[in-house]
Amino acid sequence: MAEKETLLELRGMNWEENELFEAFKKEWLESHKELDEKSTEYFYACAAWVMDNVYGADKKQFTPGEVVAIFNATLIHSNGIRKDEIKNWPTSLTGTLNEADIAATAGSSNGNEEKVSTAGTVTTEAQM
Known part of the structure; x- marks a missing residue:
């Protein structure tokens, strides 16, 4: 063929x-x-x-x-972005990362499986 x-x-x-x-x-x-x-x-x-x-x-x-x-x-x-081809591309929609997120990403990319959570407690009006 x-x-x-x-x-x-x-x-x-x-x-x-x-x-x-x-x-x-x-x-x-x-x-x-x-x-x-x-x-x-x-x-x-x-x-x-x-x-x-x-x-x-x-x-x-x-x-x-x-x-x-x-x-x-x-x-x-x-208008697209080649995220997989640009090293250290921000993961958030605003393009910003806090230090803990950067450390978590760096740790996981080096084989270190320790996860760092930066999520805080969220309280809704129903819980108040």
Whole structure:
């Protein structure tokens, strides 16, 4: 059986590509004042820009649905975070850790199985 050809590998934009994309969007909207960010024309122009500038792919090899899906996936990847690949990524939603959490994480990553709990007692109105 013949091996399947990979047309492209989805990825997020890097910092420089994202800056260029933001500049493209601004310029496009300025030159198409009668249209806004919700227009189909704007959406297709952005999708085409990503295909040309991020992937260097020939849009003619893809269906319109594929181009739109690739564009959407690229935006998702661009806004994602590679937590598994960045050492010591904060585990809380606010991006902060207290010292006990850091010590617990460091201890468990060194094979030390001692767990440090920083959870306090919570009292609800029903308990008062």
